[in-house]
Amino acid sequence: MVTMPDVIVYADPDDVAQATAARLLVRIGDVLAHRGRADIVLTGGTVGIATLEAAAASPLAAGIDWTAVHIWWGDERFVADGDPDRNEGQAQRALLSRLPLAEDTIHRMGSTSGFASAEAAAESYATEIAANGSPAFDVLMLGLGPDGHVASLFPGHAGYRTAGAAAIAVHDSPKPPPTRVSLTLEAINRAAEVWVVAAGAAKADVVAGCLYGDADLPGSAVRGTDRTLWLIDAAAATRI
Ligand SMILES: O=C1O[C@H](COP(=O)(O)O)[C@@H](O)[C@H](O)[C@H]1O
Secondary structure, eight states: OOOOEEEEEESSHHHHHHHHHHHHHHHHHHHHHHHSOEEEEEOOSHHHHHHHHHHHHOGGGGGSOGGGEEEEESEEEOSOTTOTTOHHHHHHHHTGGGSOOOGGGBOOOOOTTTOSSHHHHHHHHHHHHHHTTOOOOSEEEEEOOTTSOBTTBOTTOGGGGOOSOSEEEEOSOSSSSSOEEEEOHHHHTTSSEEEEEEOSGGGHHHHHHHHTTOTTSGGGSOOOSSEEEEEEETGGGTTO
16 A cells, blocks of 8 residues: 655654654554564664654653564665764664663664675675565654655665665765665565654755655655654744
């Protein structure tokens, strides 16, 4: 099923992060009650990391069996382990190190420390997804760049439309660092719920472009099979 986006507007970036964190924790609890395992895809980016910090600080986090929660990423910067640009390192500090997660349920994308190329890291990630039964991710969160990128799918890049693969290498990213690994649009759109989080006046035009269907913008094309949510602040909502 293709879902149309529901848009929820909050007062400011902090409210977006707090509300998204609460929604995430409740959703994880629901999914665990229903099927005993949850597969959650994290995003980097300003609001994405603020959301993880809010989740770690929430009293709701204590009620979750984190050993049954599988953590994935929508994209990653292909740099060395420990590089401050790594999305997984930022998530580690914001959330993962503060929760009793099992290390074997954290599915990090590869880095230059372990892989000779972004292609090899992408292939390995696709293999890891397949080895886990190609789960329909329960929640997949995405930040939105001011150019309309989501994950590391950039406007005008061939990778935006790649078919037949779950993960790809990305070169010449207009936003540094230039080399990345990303889930494909196909993999993103297999998720049950896709949540786009964005805040700030700099995102207002692109939020409108995506929601009004500018197909050149990768953010316009993401859809969950059960639900698509745009969780944005008032400044990002001024053009819709
Ligand atoms: O490079 C990236 O940027 C986007 C959005 O970041 P923001 O700081 O403008 O919110 C993020 O979604 C993506 O995961 C990341 O790699």
